Amino acid sequence: MHITNIGINHWHDPDFFINRPQGSGDYLILLIKSKAIFTFSEGDTEASAGNVVLYKKGTPQFYRADGERFGNDWFHFLPDNEEDLQFLQGLDIAYDRLHFSQNLSEPAKIMEMLCHEYFFDHPNKTESINLLLRLFFIKLSEALHSTSQGRNGTNYEKISALRISIYNDPARDWSISAISNVLAMSPSSFQHTYKKLFGVAPVNDVIAARVERAKYLLSTTDHSIKQIAHICGYASDMHFVRQFGKITGMRPTEFRNRSQ
Structure with a gap:
């Protein structure tokens, strides 16, 4: 896998919106930090801090701020081969829908590392990004599927x-x-x-x-x-x-x- 673009801790004005009927031409992951409205095939869905979206290549992308600043961490990426696609599928992170986790600290920290690797050149840049991408999705899957016994109130x-x-x-x-x-x-x-x-x-x-x-x-x-x-x-x-x-x-x- 390789990243095509990335941004950390981006905050936008309350009139921010994304309207991509054909998608972005690649895969997109968002870690959401504020209230927002996402539009999927079934209609509008409210989002908040702690929500995550993984858009598949070719899926329309419609989302906007919800009355306040919109904040998120994000990166666009592309799998390099069938093995990468199978790796993502095996982590059971459904595409094109909102997920929620009570603790995204580990994925967020790895995304910061990915951002650093992406914008600085060094001999092992490609290998480092590929390894960090895999670790990011593993930790994201753990965060989304973990259960907190006695903490469901x-x-x-x-x-x-x-x-x-x-x-x-x-x-x-x-x-x-x-x-x-x-x-x-x-x-x-x-x-x-x-x-x-x-x-x-x-x-x-x-x-x-x-x-x-x-x-x-x-x-x-x-x-x-x-x-x-x-x-x-x-x-x-x-x-x-x-x-x-x-x-x-x-x-x-x-x-x-x-x-x-």
Whole structure:
């Protein structure tokens, strides 16, 4: 398999739409980060953060934002041979429909690695991309087919979707009061439930999500420390530097030098 185009953490205006009656000429995978409307043969279907779509080559592609910014990770790709097609078929990821997973963190991280490989040349680029593509689809299949015993209640689904949103857009103002109001929970009940489900306090998860985004930007862009702090939701670059050092044991500049 090989990638024909890829984009990570793309956000579009609320009037965004895609209208491809003949498809895109290749296969397309989307990891969705916001509310959206997808139109399949049976009609319109609402999507949200945590949904996934795998379009087959030749399938019409119609989707649009749903009253707010549209965000997604995506890549277009083509199988190289029959073996690649059989590999995809064996993973049991149905084409041309919405899937949902409570945790897409592993596929999302692999997609970031694919993006890095795609845009930087090196002697083993083709082999690396092919291996990462296979690992991506294996981890995606695991995420879509895994079951969470004892975690099937409405609160779990809502809070899991929230956690996906935090990691997809960590720069937002994730205040406990605002989140708990949206979930119709008291702040104390929300924090207790969140930590019980995921083993970490929501405030600390927001910090972890921001640091993860910062690590990616430090290793893949030449943005200044001040720019990265702003992108990751920090009002002060000094606060960012202190928090990054506390989590990683390194200053941002040191992490950038090591990663490069």
